[in-house]
Amino acid sequence: MQLPFFTKAGNPIHDRCKKDAATKMRLKYAPYYHAMEQQHGTSVKLQGRDMIMLSSNDYLGLSFHPKVIEAGRAALLKWGSSTTGARISNGSRSYHLQLEGKLAAFLGREACHVHAAGYLSCLSGVAAFAQKGDIILADKNIHSCLWDGIRLSTATVERFSHNNPDDLRAVAASLPAATPKMMVVEGVYSMEGHIARLPELIAIAKEHACFNVIDDAHGFGVLGHQGRGTVDHFGLNADVDLICGSMSKSLASTGGFVAGSRELIDYLRTHGKHTIFSAALSPSQAACAEAALDVMQTEPEHLERLRANRKTYTAMLKSLGLDTWDSETPAVPIVIGSAERAYAFWKALLEKGVFTVMALSPAVPPGKDLIRTAISAGHTDEQLARIAEAMSYAAKKI
Numbered sequence: 001m002q003l004p005f006f007t008k009a010g011n012p013i014h015d016r017c018k019k020d021a022a023t024k025m026r027l028k029y030a031p032y033y034h035a036m037e038q039q040h041g042t043s044v045k046l047q048g049r050d051m052i053m054l055s056s057n058d059y060l061g062l063s064f065h066p067k068v069i070e071a072g073r074a075a076l077l078k079w080g081s082s083t084t085g086a087r088i089s090n091g092s093r094s095y096h097l098q099l100e101g102k103l104a105a106f107l108g109r110e111a112c113h114v115h116a117a118g119y120l121s122c123l124s125g126v127a128a129f130a131q132k133g134d135i136i137l138a139d140k141n142i143h144s145c146l147w148d149g150i151r152l153s154t155a156t157v158e159r160f161s162h163n164n165p166d167d168l169r170a171v172a173a174s175l176p177a178a179t180p181k182m183m184v185v186e187g188v189y190s191m192e193g194h195i196a197r198l199p200e201l202i203a204i205a206k207e208h209a210c211f212n213v214i215d216d217a218h219g220f221g222v223l224g225h226q227g228r229g230t231v232d233h234f235g236l237n238a239d240v241d242l243i244c245g246s247m248s249k250s251l252a253s254t255g256g257f258v259a260g261s262r263e264l265i266d267y268l269r270t271h272g273k274h275t276i277f278s279a280a281l282s283p284s285q286a287a288c289a290e291a292a293l294d295v296m297q298t299e300p301e302h303l304e305r306l307r308a309n310r311k312t313y314t315a316m317l318k319s320l321g322l323d324t325w326d327s328e329t330p331a332v333p334i335v336i337g338s339a340e341r342a343y344a345f346w347k348a349l350l351e352k353g354v355f356t357v358m359a360l361s362p363a364v365p366p367g368k369d370l371i372r373t374a375i376s377a378g379h380t381d382e383q384l385a386r387i388a389e390a391m392s393y394a395a396k397k398i
């Protein structure tokens, strides 16, 4: 019998996949999809070698915190592995409401909705509220989930230069005053580590009656009092419409949230297709996030350690003359410039036992090919010293 594998010739989509140059390049150089064999905090094992993880988003280092692990284990025993359903139908549980209540209170919002992925939350936070005929003003460097939300909303999009209030002002001034508008920005830019210039951006948005959505996936846990995020960092709680984010970073879980007024969250639950037609956040993931949120408020040492580690790490990179793109947060890019040099740098770090991630154009602007690193509260002094050694070695390779 002929295997189905051999009968696919002539199918244009199979042909496209077979010939795809980007996939061939990825498989040839193999920089992505590395599967670690073991992990404990910032230590991982890859192909039998002990390595330091320097690119996870476990900013506060809580993914192995005993209280987080125990909460996940207890929830699994109490609620099972999954609700196997969407929130609107059979998938809502009291633990969702409990987590949403705690997140809303932490963020100074009336209400919150949690999803099974941050990607869904941020996408839904845009797509559910904007519609055809609206105009969305978007920072050019926002995350892919926000672009997907914009596309699915079918609103018109107007881009402004990255983190540039003057450009936002100019673009907004050129638009018809009566058209409903939305501004979409990140609180902390995941690739660049830049903090959004929220006070100026929001002031301009308000002048133009522009609804604002802040994706704070990388500001949550990192900025503001106890890690309340970028909005709290600037004291802008009263001026922000929606905060969306991820629980796969400082909250050491998976899933995401959208937080806002009660009216907005009720509207999201009526109109957000990704909110309505996707299965609920699983019990153990919700419990881990909730426990991490409690730890953030009761154990300030994690945030203090993160801030100290970031200082040490960025000072070391600067002493080596490496370009960190003016990152102000624990998401620290090392801009190398070209794909070839970035690959050499990334490989040298790997050789020295430091795991990082390469980000190449078009994922970053042309000429900004970079190594994306992220420092964690979990990095020890000894690991920081080994990272410094590896960086010095890699810097000599380019």
Ligand SMILES: Cc1ncc(COP(=O)(O)O)c(C=O)c1O
Pocket (backbone or CB within 6 Å): 117, 118, 119, 120, 122, 143, 145, 186, 190, 215, 217, 218, 245, 246, 247, 248, 254, 255, 256
């Ligand atoms: C800015 C930003 N928003 C949203 C997401 C999506 O979050 P998740 O990975 O939890 O789906 C990410 C993930 O990398 C992100 O960086």
